[in-house]
Amino acid sequence: MALLEVKNLKVYYFTRKGTAKAVDGVNFSIDKNETLGLIGESGCGKTTTALSLMRFVTPPGRIVKGKIVFDGRDIISMSNEEIRLLRGKEISIVFQAAQNALNPVMTIEKQISEGILEHESITEDEALERAKNQLNLVGIGDERSKSYPHELSGGMKQRVMIAMATVCNPKLLILDEPVTGLDVIVQRQILSLINDLRAKLHLTIVIIAHDLSVIAETCDKIAVMYAGKIVEQASAVSLYKNPMHPYSQALIKAYPSIKGEKKKLKSIPGAPPRLVNPPPGCKFHPRCSYAADICRKKEPIIREKEGHLVACHLN
Amino acid sequence: MGLKGFAIKKIIAAIITIFAIVGVNFVIFRMAPGDPVRMMFRDPRISGEQMQLIREKFGLDKPLWGQFISYLKELSHGNLGLSFWQKRPVLDVITDRIPQTLLLVLTALTIAMFLGTIFGALAGWKRGTRVDSFILSLSLTMYSIPAFSLGIILLLIFAYILSIFPLSGMTTPASGLTGLGYWKDVLWHMCLPAFSIIMWYIGEYVLLTRGSMLDTLRKDYILTARAKGLKESTILIKHALRNALLPVITVTGVNIGFAVAGVIEVETVFSWPGIGRLVYDAVMKRDYPLLQGVFLVFAISIVLANLVIDLIYGYIDPRIKVGGEKK
Numbered sequence: 136m137a138l139l140e141v142k143n144l145k146v147y148y149f150t151r152k153g154t155a156k157a158v159d160g161v162n163f164s165i166d167k168n169e170t171l172g173l174i175g176e177s178g179c180g181k182t183t184t185a186l187s188l189m190r191f192v193t194p195p196g197r198i199v200k201g202k203i204v205f206d207g208r209d210i211i212s213m214s215n216e217e218i219r220l221l222r223g224k225e226i227s228i229v230f231q232a233a234q235n236a237l238n239p240v241m242t243i244e245k246q247i248s249e250g251i252l253e254h255e256s257i258t259e260d261e262a263l264e265r266a267k268n269q270l271n272l273v274g275i276g277d278e279r280s281k282s283y284p285h286e287l288s289g290g291m292k293q294r295v296m297i298a299m300a301t302v303c304n305p306k307l308l309i310l311d312e313p314v315t316g317l318d319v320i321v322q323r324q325i326l327s328l329i330n331d332l333r334a335k336l337h338l339t340i341v342i343i344a345h346d347l348s349v350i351a352e353t354c355d356k357i358a359v360m361y362a363g364k365i366v367e368q369a370s371a372v373s374l375y376k377n378p379m380h381p382y383s384q385a386l387i388k389a390y391p392s393i394k395g396e397k398k399k400l401k402s403i404p405g406a407p408p409r410l411v412n413p414p415p416g417c418k419f420h421p422r423c424s425y426a427a428d429i430c431r432k433k434e435p436i437i438r439e440k441e442g443h444l445v446a447c448h449l450n
Numbered sequence: 451m452g453l454k455g456f457a458i459k460k461i462i463a464a465i466i467t468i469f470a471i472v473g474v475n476f477v478i479f480r481m482a483p484g485d486p487v488r489m490m491f492r493d494p495r496i497s498g499e500q501m502q503l504i505r506e507k508f509g510l511d512k513p514l515w516g517q518f519i520s521y522l523k524e525l526s527h528g529n530l531g532l533s534f535w536q537k538r539p540v541l542d543v544i545t546d547r548i549p550q551t552l553l554l555v556l557t558a559l560t561i562a563m564f565l566g567t568i569f570g571a572l573a574g575w576k577r578g579t580r581v582d583s584f585i586l587s588l589s590l591t592m593y594s595i596p597a598f599s600l601g602i603i604l605l606l607i608f609a610y611i612l613s614i615f616p617l618s619g620m621t622t623p624a625s626g627l628t629g630l631g632y633w634k635d636v637l638w639h640m641c642l643p644a645f646s647i648i649m650w651y652i653g654e655y656v657l658l659t660r661g662s663m664l665d666t667l668r669k670d671y672i673l674t675a676r677a678k679g680l681k682e683s684t685i686l687i688k689h690a691l692r693n694a695l696l697p698v699i700t701v702t703g704v705n706i707g708f709a710v711a712g713v714i715e716v717e718t719v720f721s722w723p724g725i726g727r728l729v730y731d732a733v734m735k736r737d738y739p740l741l742q743g744v745f746l747v748f749a750i751s752i753v754l755a756n757l758v759i760d761l762i763y764g765y766i767d768p769r770i771k772v773g774g775e776k777k
Contacts, residue, residue, distance in 0.1 A: 189677065223679035230677070235670040238689055240696075240768060249688070250678035283768040299678070 136207075137164035138339050139188070139307055144201035146183050146192055148410075155410040157183040157196065159363035162437075165307075170333065170340040172354035172371065174347050174386065176407050180363040181343045182231065185309050188341070189226055190218050206306060224254040227300035228309040229293075232316065236296055237284035244270065244280040247299045254303050265302065272335075273298040273328060290321035294328065301332060310342045314349060326353055348390045351375050359383045362408050362418040369443040379445045381423045417448065425449055456764050464757045471749040472525065476518055479738050479745075508534065521742075530746070531739030535732065540743035544725065548747075550620060551717070551724030554640060555709045558647035559702075565648075566655020567698060571691055573656065574663025585656060593653030598715035601646040605719065608642060615642050618721035643720040647713065651705065659698055666694040696767055703759030707752030 146158035158180040165171045173181045186192050188203060190210060203210040205226065210218065230236050238246055247269060248262035257265075267280050273294040284292060293313065300308055313329065314322040330353055333340060344350045347357070351371050358368040359382065367380040378384045388401040405422040408414055414421055420430040429448045437446040487501050487510065505511045509520060524531060530540035566589075573585040609617045616622070620639050627635050666672065667690055675689045710725065717726035725744060732740040764770045 191673070191676070219679050219681070221679070222677055228677050230670060230673065232670060236674045238671040238675070238693070240692055240766070241688075249680065249684075253678065253680050253684070285769050296674075299674075 137204075138167045138169075138206060139341075140164040140202070140204040141184075141188075142202040142204070144184065144187060144203065145199045146180070146187050146196060147199050148196045150195055150411070153411040156363050156413070157410055158187065161201075161360075161363070161365055163358055163365065163368065165339055165341065167306075167339055168337055169356070170342060170354045172347075172350045172357040173341060173343045173360060174345060174350070174357060175360035176345060178407050178410070179360045180410075181360050182311055184360070185228065185311050185341065185343055188307075188309060189222055189228055191228075220254070223250050223300075223305070224303045225305055226307045226309065227303070227305040229296045229300045229311065229313055231312040234289060234292060234316070237292060239284055242281050242283060243275075243287070243295050247295070247302055250299060251302055266298075269298045269302045270295070272301075272332070274324075289317055290324065293317065293321075293325055297325075297328065297332070301336060301338070304336060306339060308338050308340045310340060312343055312345070315345070322349065326350075329353060346390055347375065347386055359386065362413055363410060364418070364446065365437065365444075366419070366447070367443060367445045368437075369445075373442060377441075377443075379440065379443050379450050380419075380447050381425050381449075382419050385422075417446075453764055456770070457761055460757055460760045460764075464753050467753050468750055471753070472522070472746065473518075475742055475745050475749065476521055477514075479742055480514055480517075508532070530743040533732075533737055533740040535735040535737040535740065540739050543728070543740060544743055544747055547723065547725045547728050550722065551710060551713060551726060553636075554643060554717075554722060554724060555647070555706075555713055557640065558644040559651060559705060559709055561644075562648045562651030563655055563698075563702060563705075566652040567659045567695070569652070570656040570659025571663050571686075571694065574660040574667065574694070575686055575690070577664060577667075582660075586660065589653040589656035591653075592649045593657060595650070596715070597646045597650045597713075598719045600649060601643065601716055601719040604642045604646055615639075620723055643716050643722050646719075647709075647716055651709075654701075654705075655698065658701055659694065662694040662697045663690060666690050669693070696763075699759060699762065699766070703756045704752070707748075707755040710748060710751045 141161060141163050144158055144161045145156070148155040148157055161180070161184055163171065173184060175181050183192065183196065187198055188205075188210070190198075190213070192198055198211055201211070205221075210221075213221070237243065244263055244266040247266035248259070251257065251262040251265055252259065255262075267277055270280050271277070275291060275294055275298070279287070279291075284295075287295065297310075297313075310329065314325050317325065326349070329340070329342075332338060333353075340353075342350050342353060351357070354371040356369065357371050357374045358365045359374070359380065360366070361382050367374065367378065367383045369379075374383065375387065378387055382403075385401065385403045389403060390400070403422055408418050408421070414431075415434075416432050417423070417426075417430040417435050420426040423430065427449065433448070435446045435448045437444050438450075439445075440450055487504050487508075502511070509517060512520070521531070528541065530544070532538070533540050533543050536543050569585050569589070573582045576582050605617065608615045616639050621627070621632070621635050622639075625635060672685060672689055675685045680688075713722075713724065714726035714729050716722070717724045718730045721727065725747070729741070729744050731737075732744060
């Protein structure tokens with residue numbers, strides 16, 4: 136049975152300019168110990184999807200439809216207290232921009248131990264000890280445990296955030312752009328740390344990124360999002376080698392590869408569609424070089440083809 | 451450098467500030483219009499020679515520069531000069547009045563700070579609810595009424611019409627009360643003036659804390675705290691309030707300093723025998739040495755209050771120490 140199942144999830148933002156359909160009918164599921172990558176451009180709804188999993192969507196946003204079944208329980212219909220007890224204990228998240236995600240006036244060991252104390256009945260000393268061990272696990276020594284966030288580098292803060300999110304052995308870990316804004320070497324270190332922890336703690340992970348090449352190695356399967364919908368989903372290797380949807384193809388071409396031949400990078404023309412008044416038909420058609428008549432009129436439904444799930448008329 | 455170096459730096463800066471104030475303070479009063487000797491003797495029959503004699507006695511015949519030098523010389527001995535009006539050393543006149551002002555101001559400010567912070571934090575936390583709009587509109591009203599006009603209204607209603615509280619002063623004259631009875635009497639007299647100060651400052655603290663709270667609640671670390679599954683009350687106290695109070699503490703430093711100077715109106719309205727009332731009288735009498743002395747005390751209290759807050763800040767905000775640690 137899947138650990139997490141998202142069915143027809145719709146999250147809309149009700150703004151003065153109109154309703155923005157940030158997440159518009161998303162389906163996916165994750166098995167235990169599996170890692171799912173969610174990729175797409177800024178504003179495609181990937182972060183909103185992640186926030187919905189922990190019920191962090193706040194007004195003007197609202198989950199209008201769908202089911203999020205986690206470990207047999209529906210997250211959307213839970214009471215506030217039930218969801219609170221779930222947060223940090225069973226589902227954890229590492230937010231985008233870890234730079235500001237730590238409380239500036241609290242030592243990092245305190246910030247980590249406070250989460251343990253909330254969910255487990257242990258003494259404060261034990262919790263601090265656990266916090267230190269967890270920091271060691273992510274590569275931060277004991278001498279740093281009494282540091283304040285401003286005394287740490289960006290990469291170290293990200294490590295602290297990861298330590299904090301994994302300290303209660305969550306069943307599901309959500310990583311929202313875990314390496315964005317870090318330099319390449321630190322990116323590499325953080326990613327290998329994630330892979331390491333995944334093996335050690337048997338984590339199930341949802342990882343969000345806009346750069347496919349960064350997370351391809353880490354993920355088992357990948358879902359490509361465009362304008363609030365999943366347009367293609369497949370195993371990581373298959374999607375990387377043989378992308379079917381024109382958007383997935385374009386995404387892969389937009390990033391350089393170190394090993395392969397030197398190719399000219401191709402940018403995707405145009406801008407992501409506005410979510411308030413999206414174009415009719417396939418939402419990608421204004422930017423798609425293969426767009427045909429049917430793409431402008433009818434919205435494609437997602438179908439299975441050669442092991443991929445793909446939403447394109449031309450496939 | 452650490453906390454100690456940070457403290458030393460702040461103390462040196464405070465001393466330099468006080469020196470600058472002494473100079474400015476001296477010049478300002480000499481530039482004000484009005485002749486102190488004329489104010490002392492309004493009788494037109496006093497001859498020019500007699501006035502000249504008085505000027506010489508107070509050193510007012512010397513050029514400004516000479517007056518400043520002798521002022522500094524005396525100041526270094528702790529001598530603030532002789533009050534033109536009371537014919538007593540300025541220092542004695544001032545020290546007689548300081549306790550009364552401190553009693554009033556510190557009591558009022560502590561209460562206002564305590565209540566204002568609680569209500570402000572509550573309003574910020576419950577943003578957009580009825581509780582918020584009630585607290586906000588009430589404090590805006592309080593903040594917009596000057597303390598002295600509220601004082602006059604209070605006097606009219608509670609002292610004159612209802613006769614619940616006394617009309618003026620700090621004690622009942624010639625009551626001969628001692629001990630507990632005396633303090634009860636003082637407290638009774640203090641109610642109205644303290645209340646009018648409290649109302650004004652509560653307004654300020656509510657607005658400030660609420661704004662700071664709203665800023666803090668938008669911060670990413672509040673979401674992080676929620677993601678840890680912490681209780682809302684824990685998030686409010688440990689994460690939101692702790693950070694939201696930092697700017698409130700800064701303002702308290704400024705307030706304590708200004709409060710000593712700022713109670714001039716309230717003390718005048720209620721005839722409270724404090725330092726504010728003294729300023730009013732000294733201005734009326736063109737008493738340069740006294741004014742100069744009082745203003746020096748005001749300035750020093752502002753500088754000292756800020757110094758104390760700076761030092762407290764270095765203790766409660768870990769980021770400050772680093773600022774002073776730049777090598």
